[in-house]
Amino acid sequence: MRGAAFRDALARVIDEQRGSLLPWVPVLLGAGMAIWLALPFEPPVALYAACLLGAGALCVPRGAARMFGVAVLLLALGFALAGVRGHLVAAPVLTRDYYGPVMGRIIDIDANQAGAMRLTLDNVVLDRIAPQDVPAQVRISLAGRQGFFQQTPGTVVMMTARLTPPNGPPEPHGFDFRRYAWFEGLGAVGSTQTPAVTAYPPQDGALLIERVRMILSGAIRAHVAGDAGGFLAAVLTGDRQGLSPEVNQWMRDTSLYHLVSISGVHMALLAAFVFALVRGAVALVPPLALRVSSKKIAAAVALPVAAFYLALAGRDIATERAFITVAVSLGAVLIDRRAISLNTVAIAATLVLLMRPEAVLNAGFQMSFAAVVGLVVLFDALRHTQHRWPGLRRWRAMGWVLLPAAVSLVAGVATAPYAAASFNRISHYSLPANMLAEAAMSFLVMPAGVLALVLWPLGVGPVALWVAAQGTRWILWVAAWIASWPFAVSAVQTPQPAVLPLMTLGGLFVILWRGWGRWLGLPVVAAALVLWGLTARPALLIAGDGAAVAVLGAEGRVFSKPRGAGYAAANWLRSDGEIISQADAAARVGWVVGDGRATIVVAGQRVLHLTTAVAARAAQDCGGADIVVAAHDLPPLGDCTVFDKTVLRASGAVAGIITNAGLRLDTVEATSGRRLWIR
Structure with missing residues (x-):
């Protein structure tokens, strides 16, 4: 009886979800792809076959069991597709310097x-x-x-x-x-x-399209000088060479960088402008407007324009993702469906993952679809609110004032975890920055920029370009101004690998699941946040070339020397949640430095870093250290753990983790395993 009651209850829960299961397709496919990408070994062919056959067998029963089988099949399919993609892109990799x-x-x-x-x-x-x-x-x-x-x-x-x-x-x-x-x-x-x-x-x-792209970029920067021209070239052609590092930093510190990179915002603004332009033109001819669907004609024209923009801006993951999302929305208009809904977003995400399974780990993919899903939920809630309380329509004028703030707030909250985990920064003034900048982007930069490209062959493109440039100058001024505000940015440390998957699963469960059970996703999100806060950074870090060693002290990360392994050092500090230079971190108290030697004690282990070639050549023994590090090859030193040039070439970077048993040394080689891309 209990078994039958459980099956009946499960069947009722599944029945409640009918009609809302499509959005789970990219979630399950992406989960399978992420599992394949995270494996520490290369799966044998037999494992792919076993996964697909086993999952297919689970689809045979009826009812709730079949739904479970389909879910497992989608996981297995994502796993297999990622493997196929990984082998299809195989190409020679340099094996030595x-x-x-x-x-x-x-x-x-x-x-x-x-x-x-x-x-x-x-x-x-x-x-x-x-x-x-x-x-x-x-x-x-x-x-x-x-x-x-x-x-x-x-x-x-x-x-x-x-x-x-x-x-x-x-x-x-x-x-x-x-x-x-x-x-x-x-x-x-x-x-x-x-x-x-x-x-x-x-x-x-x-490479004709690529050449046209660079010619256009050069022409834009020739007509619009400075960072404004570089910004405009980046927006219209995807060429970001003209942006100075200072401008890039302003844009990141104010959460405006999405306006620079070709993303869903640009593609949507372009398509919306062309859509409105064509629909308005059709409306100006009443006999034509009465006989045809101006909406469908506008969508049919906007689609190839967006495709040309895709080709012009360069086919990277972000641009392809933006085009697919817009193309699915325009396709929905052509077949009389809602342009933006959770189903259209799911179809777009599925297409992106089928083309590029590796995109599931891409921060741009995660942030883009998180923002779109958040906005779909927002507009669905607003629509339901209007139906439920018709009297609110009289406040529509105020709604148009508050809507931009609501859109920026929802998009910011939806993307914040992914941005913080990927870039280790939180912009505290992203809401006012986006409210001030996005209006110029929507009503000046993109419309005038598109007109400039269209009118360029007629010789009047620079006039429209001047209008677009005023918008870019305003955006750059907003970015510089808000980035200079006190406490504009704070750093956050990199979370444990399980944090983002847990947070994503919990958030999607709240959004996609029907019924009271959706609220079970909130404890999952809360657990992910707690886990993030409990993340412990390595007490010791050794660069893969031995040029930098750093320990975690009372003040933060302390380096043995102010220079060396700059890329690794910058990543360590960013992952620690620190906004500080390597030189400043090396000035902290901790290391005892002299004669090309730097020593420090970590969890009872004495670490010696031989910071110069002379010190490395002079080394004859461990020098009283338990761990010896050098960027050069060392002779046998005795009873100590040595990480020299030869050892590090095989092991990769090293992390020292404090455990109950002492200091555990993890290496990149041991944690990464053997995959197609690891030689």
């Missing part, structure tokens, strides 16, 4: 975080490396601003460069650039101090 001549065709030009120009090359030729072992693509940063550099995509260039395989995480469980590079097709990264010399000009028709 390389210094010498490099020749290749430019397929992309952008800027790194320091503002230096960066080239992505394909058809690469390297000296003394067999053609079958040469990476399909390499990315090279050019020294300085390279203002003289005039090459465009399609140009074959030559240079002397230093290349390395993609680097592993700066600490165990940290962001793995090797995985990102694998799915992007990057087999090596590096830099050059020499000019890039043209070997061959672009072939006719080769």
Whole structure:
């Protein structure tokens, strides 16, 4: 009897969910993909088959059991699709450091975080490396601003460069650039101090869209000087080279950076402007407006315009995701469905994941769909409120005033956990910043920018461009002003790996589940927040090249030296939730420094960092230390744990965790396991 009662209760719960199950499809697919990406080993083919067959067998029964089987099948399908994608993108990866001549065709030009120009090359030729072992693509940063550099995509260039395989995480469980590079097709990264010399000009028709993109970007920056031109070029073409590091920091500190990167905001504004323009034009011809659906004509025109914008702005994950979301919404209009609903958002998310399973771990993907889901819930609530209390319609004018604030608030709350976890910063004034900036973006920058591109062949594009520039200058002024406010930004430490999945699951359960059971998601969100607060950072960190060692002291992270392993050091401080330079962190009390040696005690273990080549060559024994670190190779020292150049090349970065048994040393190699992207 109890079993039958339980089955009946479960069947009633499942029946309540009918009609609202589609949004769970991308959730389950994404969960399966995330599991595959997080595995510490490469699954054998038999495991894929077993997952799919086992899940398929669970779909055979009827009722609640079948629903459970379908859920497991979606998990297994996501797992398998991620594996297929991982093998399909396989390409050669550089296995050792390389210094010498490099020749290749430019397929992309952008800027790194320091503002230096960066080239992505394909058809690469390297000296003394067999053609079958040469990476399909390499990315090279050019020294300085390279203002003289005039090459465009399609140009074959030559240079002397230093290349390395993609680097592993700066600490165990940290962001793995090797995985990102694998799915992007990057087999090596590096830099050059020499000019890039043209070997061959672009072939006719080769990378034409990319060349048009760079020509437009240059023309925009020629007509609109300074950061305003760089901002406008970034918005209209996706080329962010013209943005200074200072502007980038302002935008991040005020949560306005989404206005710079091509995202759903830009694609939606573009589509909405074209949609309104075409629909208005149809309405001006009454005989036509009475015979056709102006809404469908507008959607049919806006869709190819959005597709052209996708091609022009560059096909990265963020741009593709934005286009798919807009395309699904316009498609819904064409078939007389609501343009924006949880179902259309689910279809868009599913399509993105089917194309790029790795996007599930992408912060942009997470933030974009979190914001859209939050806004859909907001507008659904407003619509239901109007139906329930019709008398509120008289306050519609006030609603239009409050709506922008509500939209910014909901989008900010929805994306805050993902932004904080990914960028380790919380902007306290994001609400006023977005309210002041987004109006200019919606009513000046995008409409005038689109008109400028359309009117450019007629010679009057610069007039519309001037109007758009006024909007960009206002946005930059808002960003600089609000970023200068006291306490504009606070740092937050990186959470444990389980925090975001738990928070996402709990939040989605509250939104998607029907009935009182939805509130069970709130304790899950609360548990995730508690877990985040309890996250303990490593007491000891050793860079993968041995150039930096840092311990967690009473004041915060303390470094053995003010320079060295800059990328890893910056990541450690950011993950600790500190806004401080490595030099300032090295000035804190803790290390005893002298004669190329730095020592400190961590959890009863004496750590010795040999900070110079002279000190490393002079080392004959452990020097009374339990752990010895050096960026150079060391001779056998005795009864101590040694992390020198050879050991660290195999182990990767090291983290020391304090446990009841003492200091446990975790390495990147041990925690990452063996995957396709790990060599």
